[in-house]
Amino acid sequence: MSKTTAPKMTLADLTPRGFPRYLRRRFHAWMQPRLRIGRVHELNNKRLFIIPSRAGLGFILVVCLLWLTGTNFDNNLVLGLAFFLTAMFVVTIHHTFFNMSGLRVEGLRTSPCFLDENGELELQLSCPPTVEKEALNVSFEGEPPVVVDLLGDHQMEIKLFTPGARRGWYRPPRLRIESRFPLGIIRCWSWAVMDLPILVYPRPIAAGDMPLSQVAEHEGDRLDRDGAEDFDGFKTYHPGASPKHIAWKHYARGQGLYVKEYASYREQTVWLDWEALPGLGTEARLSRLCYWVLKLSATQQPYGLRLPGIELRPSTGLDHKLAVLKVLALYRVPEQASGEGLSAGGES
Numbered sequence: 001m002s003k004t005t006a007p008k009m010t011l012a013d014l015t016p017r018g019f020p021r022y023l024r025r026r027f028h029a030w031m032q033p034r035l036r037i038g039r040v041h042e043l044n045n046k047r048l049f050i051i052p053s054r055a056g057l058g059f060i061l062v063v064c065l066l067w068l069t070g071t072n073f074d075n076n077l078v079l080g081l082a083f084f085l086t087a088m089f090v091v092t093i094h095h096t097f098f099n100m101s102g103l104r105v106e107g108l109r110t111s112p113c114f115l116d117e118n119g120e121l122e123l124q125l126s127c128p129p130t131v132e133k134e135a136l137n138v139s140f141e142g143e144p145p146v147v148v149d150l151l152g153d154h155q156m157e158i159k160l161f162t163p164g165a166r167r168g169w170y171r172p173p174r175l176r177i178e179s180r181f182p183l184g185i186i187r188c189w190s191w192a193v194m195d196l197p198i199l200v201y202p203r204p205i206a207a208g209d210m211p212l213s214q215v216a217e218h219e220g221d222r223l224d225r226d227g228a229e230d231f232d233g234f235k236t237y238h239p240g241a242s243p244k245h246i247a248w249k250h251y252a253r254g255q256g257l258y259v260k261e262y263a264s265y266r267e268q269t270v271w272l273d274w275e276a277l278p279g280l281g282t283e284a285r286l287s288r289l290c291y292w293v294l295k296l297s298a299t300q301q302p303y304g305l306r307l308p309g310i311e312l313r314p315s316t317g318l319d320h321k322l323a324v325l326k327v328l329a330l331y332r333v334p335e336q337a338s339g340e341g342l343s344a345g346g347e348s
Contacts, residue, residue: 035174039107041192043177048100048190050093056185059089089185096186099134099179103127107196108157110172112325114290118161119198121172126155135181140173164200167283168333171197201329202283204291211276211288213306269314270296270303286328293328297321307331 013022041047052060063085070078106124113119125148127133132151139145140162148156162172171194178189272292277285289305296303297316304314305324310331312324 035191035193037193037195039195041105041194043100043103043105043190045101048097048188050097050186050188053180053185053187056089056187059085059185063089088183092183092186095182096179096188098131099181100136100177100188100190102131103133103136103177105138105175105177105192107194110196110198112199112201112329113164114201115164115167115203117164119164119170119172119200121160121162121194121196121198122157123160123175123194124155124157125150129154133179135179137176137178137180139176141176142173145176145178162198164198167200167202167286168330169197170200171195199326199329201325202286202290204294205284205287206291207288208277210270210292211273211285213271213273213276270301271306271314272296272303273306274308275306282332286331290325290328293321293324 009022010018012018063082066078066082066085069075070080070082104126106126108122108124110122111120123138125133125136125138127150132154134149134151136148136150137145138148138158138160140160143160143162146158146160148158150156160172160175164170175192175194176189177192178187180187272289274285274289277288280288293303293305297318297320300316302314302316305312305327307327310327312320312327
């Protein structure tokens, strides 16, 4: 894994508000090279961090004040209360730590999304059958957590959502697993980087006409053939015409003897073409093609796709739609951003 450069301190970091942010940046820079990538993460002693929460710092302050009060006034009752709260604080450290230790986080699958929309990551949390876990908070950084309890069932599947930040294969941000059980005065947490990329399609943009290729020769031409089922009008009766095609109602009204004419037409294939969008950048063309793929898929009309060096034959259905969207998502994406390029590590 590449080495992370430590952030430099600036004058703004010396202010009362800036210094805590600087310390967090330093800690994250120190942690980043130590985060292993994998689909399965088991939280053990080496991967868990534990500190007092804000409530815990207030708890410590109260204990210190009680101890000072009991010492100054020689009050054994106050001293006893201070020692009792100190013992409870120490016991809570162990309970909070073991509530996280042994937890197994496995990435199951992802669902694709469009650019800047939410992609879905499905996880399975499990623990040994002899233990129980309570009040586990699982979330991406900056996102609201999902609270999980592993009590009767020692495994549970959850879904998390994160915006697709760039087109192609996108690795979700690191996952934070945290617990403050049972009293909320101790915070124990860990991070996991899931090797489970999300496929991000281009953002569909409705603008301009459908980018069609030139119609191939004879496409849309009329075909006169027996057995055609499309009514195409009337023509004057001629000897040898089939009696079932004679327009008897017209003849009964004295309008002459006519024959119903049927015909069919060559199918006019729809090709969405990159070259039909001149003067636009790569992302703008892909966004417009993506929009028309969605529109044509809704009408069940066969369509194909032509990109420089890539051609997908016309078809319909969900599989064809997903194949076309995947081609658009990965078109001209650097190799290191592909799904294969994201794979690294295993169980950690």
